Amino acid sequence: xASILLVEDDSSMRHFLHKALERAGHTVMVCANGxxxxxxxxxxxDENQAPFDLLLTDIVMPGMDGIQLSQRALExxxxxxxxxxxxxxAIVMNRKEVSENVMLSKPFHLKELVERxxxxxxx
Numbered sequence: 001x002a003s004i005l006l007v008e009d010d011s012s013m014r015h016f017l018h019k020a021l022e023r024a025g026h027t028v029m030v031c032a033n034g035x036x037x038x039x040x041x042x043x044x045x046d047e048n049q050a051p052f053d054l055l056l057t058d059i060v061m062p063g064m065d066g067i068q069l070s071q072r073a074l075e076x077x078x079x080x081x082x083x084x085x086x087x088x089x090a091i092v093m094n095r096k097e098v099s100e101n102v103m104l105s106k107p108f109h110l111k112e113l114v115e116r117x118x119x120x121x122x123x
Contacts, residue, residue: 001025002053002121007037007069008085009061017056020110021117034064041076051077053121059086081120 004026008014014030021028029052031037037057044051055073057066064072070082087106102120104113 001027002117003027003029003051004054004056004117005029005031005037005040005052007031007034007055007057007061007066009033009058013058016110017113020114021056024114024118026117033061034066034069037069038064038072041073045076052080054081054083054117056083056085056117059084081123083117083120 001024004021006014006017006021006028008017008030009032011032014032018028018030029040031040034057037055041052055070057069059066066084066086070084073080073082083102083104085104085106085108102116104116
C-alpha cells in the first residue's frame with residue numbers, strides 16, 4: 001500500500017489514526033508536530049530513502065502549522081499528496097493551500113479517514 005507521514009499533536013488522536021491506517025495496510029510514520037515532520041522529510045530525502053506517498057497533517061499545531069508544513073514538504077518532495085485534518089474547517093476553508101488539497105473535518109470516523117486516504121492515493 002502507501003507510505004504515510006502522519007502529523008498530529010494530540011497523542012490519543014495520533015495513536016488511533018496510526019492504528020487505523022496500519023490496519024488498512026499502509027506504512028505509517030508518526031510525528032507530534034510540524035517541525036519534527038519537516039526533519040523526517042529532510043532526513044529521508046538526504047538518505048535517499050523512498051519518499052512518502054502522503055502527508056496527512058493536522059492544520060492547527062504549535063510551532064509549525066500544517067499549512068506551513070505542507071508548503072515546505074512540497075519543496076522537498078514535489079509529488080507528495082497532502083491531506084489536512086482540522087477541527088476548525090470554517091476558519092481554514094478559504095485558504096488556497098487547503099482548497100487545493102483534501103481536507104477532513106474533525107470529528108470523523110476512522111472508516112471515513114481510510115476511505116478518503118485510499119481515494120486520494122488512487123487519484
